[in-house]
Amino acid sequence: MTDAKHAEQSGVLSVVAATTDGIHVLTLAGELDHHTGDQVRQALHVTGDVRPRIVIDLGHVTFMDSSGINILITAFKDVTQAGGWLRLAAPTDSVLRVLQLVGVDGLIECHPTLRQALTP
Numbered sequence: 148m149t150d151a152k153h154a155e156q157s158g159v160l161s162v163v164a165a166t167t168d169g170i171h172v173l174t175l176a177g178e179l180d181h182h183t184g185d186q187v188r189q190a191l192h193v194t195g196d197v198r199p200r201i202v203i204d205l206g207h208v209t210f211m212d213s214s215g216i217n218i219l220i221t222a223f224k225d226v227t228q229a230g231g232w233l234r235l236a237a238p239t240d241s242v243l244r245v246l247q248l249v250g251v252d253g254l255i256e257c258h259p260t261l262r263q264a265l266t267p
Contacts, residue, residue: 151200155235159183160175160176160177160183160186160187161174161176161177162186162187162190163176164190166207167265170200170201171193171196171199171200171201171202172201172203172261172265173191173200173202173203173204174204174206175203175204175205175207176207177207177208177209178208178209178211178214179208179210179214179215180210180211180214181189181214182219184214184215186216188218191222195230197230198230198231199226199229200231200232200237200263201226201231201232201233201234202234202261202264203232203234203236204236204237204239204264205221205235205236205237206236206238206261207244208210208237208238208239208257209239209241210241210242211241214245216245216249216251219233219235219251219255220251220254220255223254223255234255234256234258234264235256235264236258236260236261236263236264236265237258237259237261237264238257242248243257
């Protein structure tokens with residue numbers, strides 16, 4: 148069983164960080180809530196980047212509450228103040244609905260696929 152599938156089934160959160168062409172990619176799987184948010188906050192802390200570029204792949208996130216929304220908004224503010232950008236990729240239907248209900252999809256670029264989010 149893959150880590151993403153295991154995280155989805157167990158209700159925990161898996162965070163995998165990678166870098167592609169200078170873009171930090173965080174792939175999340177499972178539930179993003181007040182119990183798991185610190186993992187994402189720590190992964191979003193990119194030190195040494197003058198203009199950080201970050202993509203958060205939400206393709207395996209099964210649940211996100213207001214804690215997750217707050218993490219995304221704070222990260223967006225921090226990254227844009229540093230002259231960088233933050234994009235969201237491939238949100239599941241339930242996560243996309245939450246993003247749309249609170250208007251985060253209008254604040255943070257939200258792309259249907261990871262490939263599109265990585266494209267300049």
